[in-house]
Amino acid sequence: MTVLLPKPRFREPGLPRLDPGIERYRVAGLGGLILHLSAGDRVEIVDREGRQPCEIAAFGAGGRPDLPAFGLKPDGDASGINRLLQGEGENGAEIARALRARGIPLGVDKVARVLGDGRPGDSASLKAERDIDVVFHAPGPDRLLGADLPATDLSVIVHRARIVTGDAIPLPEPLGDVIAEFRVNRCTALSYEVKQGQFIQIVDVAGRQCSDFLAFDARRLQQGVERGLDMTTTRSLLGMIYPGPGLASKFFDTDMQPLVEVVRDTVGRHDTFGLACTSRFYEDAGYPGHPSCSDNFNGALETFGLARRPGWQAVNLFYNTGISAQNAIFLDDPWSRPGDYVLMRATKDLVCGSSACPDDIDATNAWNPTDIHVRIYAAENSFSRAVAYRMTPDAEPRLTRESGFHPRIAELTRNFTEYRGFWLPNRFNNAGPVAEYWACREKAAVMDLSPLRKFEVLGADAEDLLQAACTRNIRKLSDGQVVYTALCYDHGGMLDDATVFRLGTDRYRLVGGDEYDGVWLRELAERRGLKQVWVKSATDQLHNIAVQGPKSRDILKEIIWTPPARARVDEIQWFNFTVGRIGDYNGAAVVVSRTGYSGELGYEIFCHPKDATAVWDAVMEAGKPHGLQPLGLEALDMLRIEAGLVFANYEFNDQVDPFEAGIGFTVALKGNEDFVGRDALLKRKEHPQRQLVGLEIEGKEAVGHGACVHQGRAQVGVVTSGCRSPLLEKNIALCRMDVSAAAIGTEVEIGKIDGHQKRIPARVVRFPFYDPDKLKPRS
Known part of the structure; x- marks a missing residue:
């Protein structure tokens, strides 16, 4: 008998696997979502993590409350959702703005409540009997006290009664007050003017569609001088392939003047290697007469007096290209998903052009050109700087957020980097990483670890x-x-x-x-x-700082009040914690653990974000007599490498086991019950292939993550992390080494250039390099 196997298919976890007419949204814990529903639309609300209720308010014509149109009765307290409607919470400002635009009051007397007592994945299904605007809210406690549960995410899945065509894909809600917007139809381009300070949002409507962006200094154009975005100048000034939100955020012209600044980017993968597509590109590929972005720009920009040209230098937004090891430019399907966008601020009066690229002969637009949407926002708007963080490829994006300690940290530095969805400081003004390092080794330092x-x-x-x-x-x-x-x-x-x-x-x-x-x-x-x-x-709802260094105990014992039944800070032993408050019985609630990531005596303080500035202020004030300094990621990296502390995707990943990562002591194989991976770890321990070792490196040349390690011609290891140790006055590194070359004293070489033309001698040494017996944190 012949068995017919299912036909293989491509998996695209980055795009919503939803049929037409189905939409999926995330409601963040303590946040909300507003949707317009038409008669017959059905909504499924899913509790993602269990025991999370959903509060619902519905409004009909004229903004009057109309929960019965959703088959619900108003029977719940509305205080939580009213805080959201009035601008508080995860995205309250966006909800309030959307309500005002719809003429809906910013408050209700009662709400309906569904879910809240079940398991992860439990759902409630509702149907709109008539047209309504609905607000969904994921309520929770303002602070975690006692047995309170944190507010967690909900999913809202909409099944539309009327399925819209591809041209009517819903756009994301506006970010602020829109003063103009344009649809760039597939395979076309258009031009528009933007005033200094205004914001430009380029939205990929259907996903995986590239959009070339041009910008010219409008005042110089009036003088007959063309000064537009120049990629060579931009790359040279920034030392990056293209700008992004943060410090390296501006695009420049050939006079080295900034024209636009990137404020938000939900994709993070673009191109500035080449021109906007040209007629010659299509002709040489065998498609004479094919439309091109450059020809479309020639027509769109002619009214502004810009000279026609065969190819326009452009920012190729959403274009997924890179440089191969053979020095060739390659491309693949774009990373952008429906509704992804780039938000930029004009630093001068500009003449701009945007295209919806017509390329349908390769993967540039995933073989299917679609539309681009452009919105212009008033200069008076204020938008956070952010990239998008996705927990999994098919998860909804979350914009970079600031920890509760950010207002105080931002007073001391502007040098931030995005780390796992949060802005964290690299270094601080008037000190720098070496001074911050020594503060931690000799006195005390405080660092923000809220992204944990x-x-x-x-x-x-x-x-x-x-x-x-x-x-x-x-x-x-x-x-x-x-x-x-x-x-x-x-x-x-x-x-x-x-x-x-x-x-x-x-x-x-x-x-x-x-x-x-x-x-x-x-x-x-x-x-x-x-x-x-x-x-x-x-x-x-739990942000945290670490106070590390020999003086950390003296600092914290002055400011942490604990009830009689709890251990005082100066009584907590290594890897124990206590619960207390800042100052006294009525102070901000904190959890203080004797843990850290520096190799020193140290503590971590966990608190609610609303109490974070009070906690920071108390720590900094108490730390003044002890020489306490704030510490950034650059100094933290030196501290943790010296102490032999591992870092995700450096010392370990899903191909590396705990023994290879240097933390085999965490694996309790004897007498322990079955845990995930136990059988595999037993075999790996019996037959080790690699182990983490310390390297002491000759000379002062920097060696970093990914550098190859050789014995003769053969590669026997790879550097996972490296730094210049201020304490040892030597270059050191952690290395994942073949067991044949892992013995202390083994001589190896670290390859530079191609791994063979240049070699740096190194020697396997005991690690941790600093305090290998962990006497400092135990003290």
């Missing part, structure tokens, strides 16, 4: 879940203790490293680096049949 992902693991099966997920024996934890652990996949490769806090019976907190940890824990609970456990994301 926090998860509340709650319920009768919480311990069983963490026992299955972690390589450490979680059952040995007592209340008030913390343990450092690895999380592994079935094949033994690492998902993440994390610390686990035991807050009480059936109450744990996992603090890791990857937001996917929560998804993985919920999936594991499902696999193991653990029904009495909830994994709730708490990152947005």
Whole structure:
């Protein structure tokens, strides 16, 4: 008998796998969503993490409340949703602006409430009987106290009664007050004027569509001088292929004058290597007469007196290109998804051009040209600088956010970098990374670690879940203790490293680096049949700083009040924590753990973001007599490399097990129950192939992540992290080395250029390089 196998198909996890007429939205914890629904539209609300209610307000004609049109009764307290409608919460300002635009009042007397008591994935289905505007809100406590659960995300899936065509794909809500907007139809281009200070939003309507962008100094044009965006000048000034939100954010002309500044970018993959597509490109490919962006720009810009040209130098937004090892420019499908955008601010009066690229002969537009949309916002708007962070390829994007400590940190530096969805400081004014490093080694330093992902693991099966997920024996934890652990996949490769806090019976907190940890824990609970456990994301309601260094205990014991039943700060032992308040009984609530990432005596302080500035101020004031300094990522990297502390995607990834990552001590194989990856780790331990070693490097030439390590011609290792050690006055590195070359004293060479033309001698040494017996953090 012939068996017909299913036909293979391409998987595109980056684009919504939704049929026409179906839309998917995210409602952030403490945030909201506003949608217009037509009669017959059906909505499914999904509780992503369990035990998360949804509050609903609906408005009919004239802005009057109309929950019955949604089949609901107004029976719930409206205080939470009213705070959102009045501009508070995750995206309250956007909701309030959208309501004002629709003429809807910013408040209601009662709301309907659905969900809230069930498992992850539970849903509620509702249908609109007539046209209404609906606000969905994910309520939760303002602060986490006692047994409170953090507010977590909801999904809203809309099934439209009337399926729109591709040309009517809904656009994302405007970011602010729109003064003009244009649709650039597929395979065309248009021109427009923008005043200094105004904002330009280029929206990819359907996803995977490239858009060339031109900008010229309008005043110079009036003088008969063409000064437009110049990619060579921009790359040379920035030292980057193209600008992005942050410090290196401006596009320049040939006179080195900035024309536009990138404020937001939800894609992060563009092109500035070549011209806008030209007629010659299509002719040489065998398509004479094919429309091109350059020809379209010639027609669109002629009215502004710009000379026609066969090819226009442009910013190729959403164009996925790169440089291969053979020095060739390559391209692939764009990364952009429906509704993705780039937001720029005009630094001068500009004449601009935007295209919807007509290329349908290769992967430039994923073989299918579609529309581009342009919005112009008034200069009076204020937009955060942000890129988009996605937990998984098919997740909704989240814009870069600021921690609760950011207002104080921003007074001390403008040098920030995006890290896992947050802005963190690289270095501080008037000090710099070396001075910050020495402050931590000799006195004390404070650093923002708020991007660490926090998860509340709650319920009768919480311990069983963490026992299955972690390589450490979680059952040995007592209340008030913390343990450092690895999380592994079935094949033994690492998902993440994390610390686990035991807050009480059936109450744990996992603090890791990857937001996917929560998804993985919920999936594991499902696999193991653990029904009495909830994994709730708490990152947005628990921000944290680390106070590290020999003086850290003296600083914190002055300002942390603890109740009599809790240990004082000066009593906490290594990998333990206490609960207290800043100053006194009525101060801001904090959790203080004796943990850190510096190799020194140190503590971490967890608090609600609304209390973060009060916590920062108290720490900085108490630290003045002790020489406390703020510390950025550059100094932190030197500290953690000296201390042999591992970093995700450097010392470990999903192809590296804990033994290879240098944290084999976290794997409790003897007598421990089955945990994910245990069988694979047993085999890997018996037959090791690689291990993490320390390298001491001759000379002062920098060696960084990815550098090849050789014995003779053969490569035997790769540098995972490297730095110049201020304390040792030597270059050092961590290296994943073949076990044959891992013995202390082994001589190796680090390859530069092609790995062979230039070699730097190095020697395998004991690591951690600094305080290998961990006497400092134990002190």
